[in-house]
Amino acid sequence: MPSAIPATMTAYRYVPSEPNPVAQRIPVPSPTAEQVLVKILAAGVCHSDIGILTPGDALNQAVPQSTFTLGHEGAGIIVQLGSSVASTYPSLKVGDYVALWCGEPCDLPSCATCSSGLQNLCVAAKMSAGIHGLGLEGTWAEYIAVHASSAVPVPASPERVPPGMACAATDAALSPYHALKTCCGVRAGHTVLCIGLGGLGLNAVGIAKRVLGAARVIGCDTRAPACEDARAAGADYAMGPEALLGFIEQEKLAVDVAIDFVGTQATFDACFAAIRPGGMVHLVGLGANEIAYRPLSMMTKDLTLKTSFWGTRAELAEVLQAIADGLLKPMVTSRPMSQCAEVLDEMRAGKVQARIALVPQERLARL
Numbered sequence: 001m002p003s004a005i006p007a008t009m010t011a012y013r014y015v016p017s018e019p020n021p022v023a024q025r026i027p028v029p030s031p032t033a034e035q036v037l038v039k040i041l042a043a044g045v046c047h048s049d050i051g052i053l054t055p056g057d058a059l060n061q062a063v064p065q066s067t068f069t070l071g072h073e074g075a076g077i078i079v080q081l082g083s084s085v086a087s088t089y090p091s092l093k094v095g096d097y098v099a100l101w102c103g104e105p106c107d108l109p110s111c112a113t114c115s116s117g118l119q120n121l122c123v124a125a126k127m128s129a130g131i132h133g134l135g136l137e138g139t140w141a142e143y144i145a146v147h148a149s150s151a152v153p154v155p156a157s158p159e160r161v162p163p164g165m166a167c168a169a170t171d172a173a174l175s176p177y178h179a180l181k182t183c184c185g186v187r188a189g190h191t192v193l194c195i196g197l198g199g200l201g202l203n204a205v206g207i208a209k210r211v212l213g214a215a216r217v218i219g220c221d222t223r224a225p226a227c228e229d230a231r232a233a234g235a236d237y238a239m240g241p242e243a244l245l246g247f248i249e250q251e252k253l254a255v256d257v258a259i260d261f262v263g264t265q266a267t268f269d270a271c272f273a274a275i276r277p278g279g280m281v282h283l284v285g286l287g288a289n290e291i292a293y294r295p296l297s298m299m300t301k302d303l304t305l306k307t308s309f310w311g312t313r314a315e316l317a318e319v320l321q322a323i324a325d326g327l328l329k330p331m332v333t334s335r336p337m338s339q340c341a342e343v344l345d346e347m348r349a350g351k352v353q354a355r356i357a358l359v360p361q362e363r364l365a366r367l
Contacts, residue, residue, distance in 0.1 A: 044073030074139030
């Protein structure tokens with residue numbers, strides 16, 4: 001291992017029965033033949049991380065009950081190539097600035113999802129065995145080894161696209177982009193409702209309005225500051241749930257696509273109430289393990305109900321390009337990685353507005 005790469009590193013890890021990440025000193029991984037070693041510049045914190053740490057949550061039940069490093073969003077610099085990377089992925093080199101698509105799909109021609117370009121569904125199917133930070137070693141550390149195909153080049157320098165934005169692109173922007181563009185087909189002329197204006201919802205507002213060209217975007221959240229952020233992100237209107245239906249009726253708006261970024265019964269019902277006949281309700285949030293609906297009520301509106309999981313590597317490249325072009329500007333604040341437990345507590349208390357990027361201590365010392 002090159003002398004510039006240390007032998008060990010601090011990682012913040014899921015330990016069964018522990019309510020928060022545990023800091024452990026572990027070896028820096030050596031990349032296999034098809035992997036690259038990436039020095040982490042920023043790693044995102046997601047509500048899914050809370051689910052992993054919460055006994056009884058669907059995500060907690062999906063991950064292995066063994067110790068692994070958390071974090072499924074990240075951006076950094078390639079510092080080492082596996083022995084076959086130069087020949088199989090000649091465009092990658094040491095020093096490249098990359099965002100991390102944290103899946104490990106099989107990529108086999110015989111795989112129905114991978115052969116259709118839906119690698120996100122391959123990793124969803126095997127969950128804990130296929131996603132860094134949800135079973136595989138994640139980004140809440142100083143280094144990570146990932147398959148070379150998962151290192152997606154950022155089409156700009158770290159000065160132009162800061163590491164916090166690049167890491168947010170890998171889930172907080174990628175998941176709503178996949179939902180809006182690929183699954184819902186949002187386009188010019190559409191009216192889009194985004195319920196839940198956190199990390200994903202705020203990016204959804206910007207994607208719908210400034211990337212996909214929706215005619216009208218409505219943001220909805222119980223928190224007044226989140227509504228203000230949504231207006232800054234491009235929302236034409238933003239309000240609390242108590243005002244939503246009256247406003248839609250007053251303005252005679254026809255909501256074509258309603259996306260629930262919270263995923264509770266109340267927010268799902270609000271989407272159903274707001275959507276026009278023939279419209280589309282899309283569920284992204286994982287706030288509840290179960291959500292109920294009445295089929296006849298859905299049918300009498302002739303609705304389409306959809307869901308989605310994350311997004312693909314190709315879509316991540318599109319999201320990064322939109323950020324580099326200035327069309328999308330994810331809201332991100334940085335915190336020391338050592339404060340990950342405090343950040344999670346703030347998220348549990350509803351005090352976090354957008355995305356938080358964790359920065360390793362070693363990098364903080366040079367800033």
